[in-house]
Amino acid sequence: MDDSTRRRFLKDVSLGAAAFSASAQGAQKDQMPGRPPSGDTQAQASLPASVMAFAAHPGDAFFAMGLAVARQVQLGAQGVFLSLSLGERGSARIAPAQYGPLQRQAAESAAHALGASAEFLAYADGEIPVSEEAKFAVCDLIRQYRPGIIVTHWRGSWHKDHEACYQIVNDALFYAGLPALDRKQAAHEVGRIFFADNWEDANSFVPDVYLDITSVFERWQQACAIFPMWRGENGFRYNDYYGSLAVTRGCLSGCKYAVALMSPPEQRTRRVKAL
Numbered sequence: 284m285d286d287s288t289r290r291r292f293l294k295d296v297s298l299g300a301a302a303f304s305a306s307a308q309g310a311q312k313d314q315m316p317g318r319p320p321s322g323d324t325q326a327q328a329s330l331p332a333s334v335m336a337f338a339a340h341p342g343d344a345f346f347a348m349g350l351a352v353a354r355q356v357q358l359g360a361q362g363v364f365l366s367l368s369l370g371e372r373g374s375a376r377i378a379p380a381q382y383g384p385l386q387r388q389a390a391e392s393a394a395h396a397l398g399a400s401a402e403f404l405a406y407a408d409g410e411i412p413v414s415e416e417a418k419f420a421v422c423d424l425i426r427q428y429r430p431g432i433i434v435t436h437w438r439g440s441w442h443k444d445h446e447a448c449y450q451i452v453n454d455a456l457f458y459a460g461l462p463a464l465d466r467k468q469a470a471h472e473v474g475r476i477f478f479a480d481n482w483e484d485a486n487s488f489v490p491d492v493y494l495d496i497t498s499v500f501e502r503w504q505q506a507c508a509i510f511p512m513w514r515g516e517n518g519f520r521y522n523d524y525y526g527s528l529a530v531t532r533g534c535l536s537g538c539k540y541a542v543a544l545m546s547p548p549e550q551r552t553r554r555v556k557a558l
């Protein structure tokens with residue numbers, strides 16, 4: 284194992300992991316500035332890691348990433364939902380000018396119901412730009428909230444906004460952790476990244492972490508129900524899909540309800556003393 288390239292190793296990526304540990308609260312001293320994060324084998328403290336969900340649209344933030352955020356908040360951590368767009372073009376019945384504010388309102392109410400907060404960058408739905416401006420905007424939010432964990436879209440998506448979000452967040456993480464990059468806030472290395480289990484991002488999605496979210500499942504369902512689209516009004520039955528998915532992932536990981544998450548390759552390596 285090459286320390287110069289691996290730097291840190293993940294300890295608890297096993298099935299049924301109950302919660303994300305505080306090892307993700309900040310960067311380790313030996314992590315190179317601006318490099319992608321990885322796990323940690325040494326500092327497993329008792330504090331839960333704060334978490335930010337970066338999504339293309341509010342629905343993705345709450346339906347696909349909300350359970351992971353809700354669980355960390357339940358454990359006492361800070362949780363933030365960031366939507367790059369309001370998803371204002373998602374309704375066939377309501378005009379974008381009206382639907383956008385409704386989406387914002389629903390996201391704020393849902394975040395409140397989960398004990399988290401909601402942020403928006405409000406790029407045009409369907410036109411989220413993979414621009415330096417967007418990357419620096421996300422970088423600044425990472426530096427402001429200083430999360431231990433980020434949950435975001437996997438790149439294997441057929442939705443251009445989701446793929447854009449993946450690319451924006453990936454580069455924003457690099458910018459956020461680079462001390463020599465002068466912004467308003469000081470640099471911040473995010474401890475771990477996880478990609479969410481999203482029906483639109485299923486291409487080559489291979490989960491390796493199963494999080495037991497049984498204790499927040501009902502609260503999460505109630506929060507999601509604030510969005511009219513949760514019940515299938517826009518053509519996809521989100522409630523049935525994500526509710527059933529939590530059951531399925533729970534079956535696979537030995538608990539009632541779970542969410543499955545995917546780690547980037549550098550987080551998957553584990554250092555063990557024996558097999």
Ligand SMILES: [Zn+2]
Nearest residue numbers: 339340343442
């Ligand atoms: Zn979306």
